[in-house]
Amino acid sequence: MDLVFHALADPTRRAVVQRLGKGEATVSELAEPFDMALPSFLKHLGVLEKSHLIVSRKSGRVRTCALQRESLMAAERWFTEQRALWQNRYSNLDGLLAKMSGE
Amino acid sequence: MKVDLRFEFLISNEGRAITVHREFDANRQLVWDCHTKAELLDQWFAPKPLTTKTKHMDFRPGGYWHYAMVTPDGQEYWSRIDYQAIKPIDGYTALDGFSDEAGAINPDMPRSKWDVAFVDQSERTLVTTVVLYSSADDLQKAIGMGLKDGLTSTLERLDELLEDFRARQE
DSSP states (O other), X not given: OTTHHHHHTSHHHHHHHHHHHTOOEEHHHHHTTSOSOHHHHHHXXXXXXXXXXXXXXXXXXXXXXXXXXXXXHHHHHHHHHHHHHHHHHHHHHHHHHHHHHHO | OOTTSOEEEEEEGGGTEEEEEEEESSOHHHHHHHHHOHHHHTTTXXXXXXXXXXXXXXXXXXXXXXXXXXXXXXXXXXXXXXXXXXXXXXXXXXXXXXXXXXXXXXXXXXXXXXXXXXXXXXXXEEEEEEEEESSHHHHHHHHHHHHHHHHHHHHHHHHHHHHHHHHHHO
């Protein structure tokens, strides 16, 4: 799950991930909603591919992309766990503060 | 926890940082003390069912907090937070890292920079913690390590939840 969060930090890349959540798509289909030069868009796809969030295959002159759900799920799981850790830690602090304020 | 206390947990800084916003129902001095005094940190810092054990605390620039999170079966996970800048009671910055029991920093694990800010919010206090890694790679490395421990504590919480649920069924 290298670099998953870096990949997801960008709105264009998040939109691509969301689109691929609905199913495979070609590069031109993916690029269509964005007002962006193709080389810039391909850079975004490169980041997503490097982070293993997506895979692509070329058939003739058409490149098709697909989502790697496992990578996304691992990142989500980590995020949920870290969130729970802080929530748990801070709920301890709530208890301590209530005790101290009461004294 | 009161349901209306603000809590946000975000990945920020282009995937290099975790930002946590949390509101507390107490004045700023009290919340500050809980973050900066060992005898108070020991009472809340580790998530349940882990506990916190301080070995050394010197809260001033150049000083450090050396502590362990201890599992119910007695396993100790040591860390060390080196304080850099301190501005009572507005905030502090520090360098976090995994260490051994003697306090030696583990050079193979990435260190993160903590930037903790305390702001009045009428009767409450808002604490913002930014945990910044020097690269997205470093954050990933920390993630890889945290995965197992986090999962264990999730499973333990689930056990608690089920116990509570069973108790109510009876």
